[in-house]
Amino acid sequence: MKINWFTVIAQVINFLVLVWLLKRFLYKPILKATDEREKSIVSKLKDASAKKEEAKKERDEFQKKNSTFEQEKKQMMEKAANETKEQSEQMINETRKAVAAMKEKQEKNFRQMEENLKKELAERTSHEVLNISRQVLADLASAELEAQMVKHFIEQLQGMDEAGKQAFLQAYKNISGPLLIRSVFELKPEQQEAIKNAVGQLLNENGEFRFETDEKLAGGIELSADGYKLSWNIASYLDSLQEKISEVLQEQSAEKTEKVEADSPEEKAEPKQIEYGSEGPE
Amino acid sequence: MKLSPDDTIFWSNGFININLTIVTTWGLMLVMVIGAWLITRKLQTGIKISRWQTILEMIVLSISSQVKEVGMDKPRRYIPFIGTLFLFIGIANLCIIFPGYEPPTGSLSTTTALAISVFLAVPFFGIEEGGLRGYLKTYLEPTWLMLPFNLIGEFTRTLALAVRLFGNIMSGGMIVAILLSIAPFIFPVLMDVLGLLTGIVQAYIFSVLATVYIAGAVQARKSKQKT
Numbered sequence: 001m002k003i004n005w006f007t008v009i010a011q012v013i014n015f016l017v018l019v020w021l022l023k024r025f026l027y028k029p030i031l032k033a034t035d036e037r038e039k040s041i042v043s044k045l046k047d048a049s050a051k052k053e054e055a056k057k058e059r060d061e062f063q064k065k066n067s068t069f070e071q072e073k074k075q076m077m078e079k080a081a082n083e084t085k086e087q088s089e090q091m092i093n094e095t096r097k098a099v100a101a102m103k104e105k106q107e108k109n110f111r112q113m114e115e116n117l118k119k120e121l122a123e124r125t126s127h128e129v130l131n132i133s134r135q136v137l138a139d140l141a142s143a144e145l146e147a148q149m150v151k152h153f154i155e156q157l158q159g160m161d162e163a164g165k166q167a168f169l170q171a172y173k174n175i176s177g178p179l180l181i182r183s184v185f186e187l188k189p190e191q192q193e194a195i196k197n198a199v200g201q202l203l204n205e206n207g208e209f210r211f212e213t214d215e216k217l218a219g220g221i222e223l224s225a226d227g228y229k230l231s232w233n234i235a236s237y238l239d240s241l242q243e244k245i246s247e248v249l250q251e252q253s254a255e256k257t258e259k260v261e262a263d264s265p266e267e268k269a270e271p272k273q274i275e276y277g278s279e280g281p282e
Numbered sequence: 283m284k285l286s287p288d289d290t291i292f293w294s295n296g297f298i299n300i301n302l303t304i305v306t307t308w309g310l311m312l313v314m315v316i317g318a319w320l321i322t323r324k325l326q327t328g329i330k331i332s333r334w335q336t337i338l339e340m341i342v343l344s345i346s347s348q349v350k351e352v353g354m355d356k357p358r359r360y361i362p363f364i365g366t367l368f369l370f371i372g373i374a375n376l377c378i379i380f381p382g383y384e385p386p387t388g389s390l391s392t393t394t395a396l397a398i399s400v401f402l403a404v405p406f407f408g409i410e411e412g413g414l415r416g417y418l419k420t421y422l423e424p425t426w427l428m429l430p431f432n433l434i435g436e437f438t439r440t441l442a443l444a445v446r447l448f449g450n451i452m453s454g455g456m457i458v459a460i461l462l463s464i465a466p467f468i469f470p471v472l473m474d475v476l477g478l479l480t481g482i483v484q485a486y487i488f489s490v491l492a493t494v495y496i497a498g499a500v501q502a503r504k505s506k507q508k509t
Contacts, residue, residue, distance in 0.1 A: 004299070004303075004389075006298060007299075007391035008391045008394050010304050011307060011386070011394075011396070012395045012398055014307050014308070014311060015366070015395060019362050019366045020362075021311070021314075021315045021318075023366075025318040025319045026322060027342060027361050027362050027365060030335075030338055030339055030342045033322075033331075033339070034339055034342075037327050037328070037329070040328070041329075
């Protein structure tokens with residue numbers, strides 16, 4: 001058991017060489033590799049955490065935006081719903097008003113038509129009555145009746161009041177031709193003479209006369225001079241009757257129009273003019 | 283019966299002689315360096331690495347953590363020395379599974395050489411860390427009266443380091459040789475298994491003790507600096 005000193009020295013050198021070689025080929029590269037890996041892992045972790053942070057931030061932002069968007073959406077939806085409701089209510093109201101107006105207008109028109117119809121009916125009736133009366137009287141006209149008429153006409157001339165006389169005189173002055181006396185039948189000479197006398201008395205002079213026949217008179221005698229007209233005939237009675245009927249009808253329709261206008265004041269802008277075909281005396 | 287591989291001499295010329303210890307050491311060095319080079323020439327720094335690289339990294343990092351556990355705060359500076367001690371002794375001892383192999387650690391010359399290396403490394407690292415004066419002062423700690431004892435301690439522990447490793451490995455080889463002559467089957471195998479264990483344990487003990495000695499030299503200076 002001895003120590004070989006050459007071997008010891010050789011082993012020391014061997015060992016130191018081995019230390020250097022292993023340092024060169026083992027420890028340095030391995031430690032370098034682990035260091036690099038560690039660095040890369042650390043950087044990757046850092047990166048990952050940064051990315052995570054960023055992702056979280058983005059997520060938060062997204063959530064925030066999302067909630068804001070939801071809120072805005074809700075608000076807008078509510079607003080739209082309210083507006084729609086208001087609009088629909090307004091439209092319904094307008095439609096109701098329009099319907100009511102149309103209804104009223106229709107009713108008014110209907111009433112108007114009814115009135116017109118009534119009026120027309122009344123006028124026709126009166127017209128027919130008058131025509132029948134005229135026809136009857138014309139059929140009944142005879143010499144006897146004629147004589148009575150002339151008699152009555154003369155009585156009327158004689159019984160004329162002062163105002164009538166003045167009007168007649170005025171009219172007479174204005175005419176240039178003869179006084180026109182019309183009758184249904186041709187007057188007999190003595191009848192013509194009687195009339196002449198009566199008028200002469202009224203005028204205090206003998207005027208010129210022209211006698212004509214007119215079948216439309218429906219029995220009676222008429223004296224006319226420059227718009228002045230003195231007559232006795234059945235037609236004039238009938239005419240005055242027709243005039244009265246017309247007056248009554250006009251009054252009635254005027255009342256009704258006033259009533260309708262009071263019921264619908266908004267339609268005053270365009271009131272329906274009711275035209276009454278009035279047939280007054282000539 | 284040869285107790286030491288030193289006795290197997292291949293070539294001799296006066297003081298110089300090439301014996302089995304030196305040749306085996308060269309062989310081990312060759313294997314270790316080539317192996318390390320083969321593995322580390324294509325190291326990967328990514329997440330995916332080769333199996334061999336994983337093993338080497340594990341070994342190197344384990345050594346690093348062991349050094350750190352002893353109390354060195356800069357393990358990288360000592361890894362080449364301590365790591366090589368561990369790997370050389372460990373591999374030299376593990377190779378006993380090959381028939382006809384005689385571990386160089388079974389030679390007192392080798393263990394002495396390693397112990398001398400540690401003996402020289404302690405002041406080397408101590409001076410490197412704290413300067414010559416700082417290192418020499420550690421021998422006067424806690425008082426100058428302790429100087430002779432410190433010096434004796436320095437030498438004896440080196441001797442103990444050398445003899446411990448030599449005795450353990452040599453005895454292991456001896457016992458296997460004796461048992462082979464008594465009971466050639468089974469028992470030598472069991473003793474070899476035991477030898478593998480003691481070989482690794484010895485490598486560990488040797489390198490940890492070396493670390494402790496170096497740490498003692500480095501840390502004494504450091505603790506003084508702190509106070």
